[in-house]
Amino acid sequence: MAGIAKLHELVARHGGADLDPAEIVVGIETDRGSWVQALTASGYRVYAINPR
Structure with missing residues (x-):
């Protein structure tokens, strides 16, 4: 939680x-x-990006 904060x-x-x-x-x-989960719960738009 500290990291999200x-x-x-x-x-x-x-x-x-x-x-x-x-x-x-x-x-x-x-x-x-x-x-x-924490980012989407906060309302941010989250997209998975292939690191390659």
Whole structure:
């Protein structure tokens, strides 16, 4: 949870506190797991990207 909280702080610092989470797009190497669940629960748009 501490890592997710730090990510939210980073996003808010760069995008502004009033940024709509639906405007944030995250590319990540997997389409499942605790990070993906936490990001989608926060309203971010999450896409799995093949690292190759």
